[in-house]
Amino acid sequence: MRRRGRGAGFTLAELVVAAGLAALLALAALAPALSSHPLGAATAAARLAQLVDAARVQAAAGGDGATLVFALPASGEGFIATLYRNRPRPGVTLVPGGAEPYWSEAHVALAGIAPQPPFALFVDSTGSVTAAAWEPSQGALPAEPVCTTELQLTIADGGGLIRRSLPCAQATLR
Numbered sequence: 001m002r003r004r005g006r007g008a009g010f011t012l013a014e015l016v017v018a019a020g021l022a023a024l025l026a027l028a029a030l031a032p033a034l035s036s037h038p039l040g041a042a043t044a045a046a047r048l049a050q051l052v053d054a055a056r057v058q059a060a061a062g063g064d065g066a067t068l069v070f071a072l073p074a075s076g077e078g079f080i081a082t083l084y085r086n087r088p089r090p091g092v093t094l095v096p097g098g099a100e101p102y103w104s105e106a107h108v109a110l111a112g113i114a115p116q117p118p119f120a121l122f123v124d125s126t127g128s129v130t131a132a133a134w135e136p137s138q139g140a141l142p143a144e145p146v147c148t149t150e151l152q153l154t155i156a157d158g159g160g161l162i163r164r165s166l167p168c169a170q171a172t173l174r
Helices: 013-036 040-062
Strands: 067-069 078-084 103-104 107-110 121-125 129-132 151-157 162-167
Touching: 040 067, 040 078, 040 121, 040 162, 078 107, 103 151, 107 121
Parallel strands: none
Antiparallel strands: 067 078, 067 121, 078 103, 107 151, 121 129, 151 162
16 A cells, blocks of 8 residues: 655645635625525515505404505615504504514515605505505695505516506405
């Protein structure tokens, strides 16, 4: 049996360092793909459908409607959706509606009303829905917005784009 000379192979330390560098290079190459969140739009659409359903149930139970507010987070990327009891009418205080605010990195738009937040959906006790470019800091609405055609939400993130409609007479995201 022949023995190798001292310089004929690699030491364990050299192999570990080489494997570590290869792993770092692979991670750097995959980082853009991992950060695009291709399922972000689908997840956001599913969660928004749940929030619209919760708004409809709350509006019917409370008798004075519900408000679902879409706001930009401090980072300016994505949105935060918060459910409130009541609608922003004179003399009415908006109170968080029991559902946790939902934050998403996806982008959301309401066709014909707002290309990005802030905007809100207002659901009355009969289940009818209206919308406006509005946020709670603006105070009470001078008049209830009118819904003449179904509302169109667009949710986009990474490679995903999802469109959902919300009929005026029925607060159910389709």
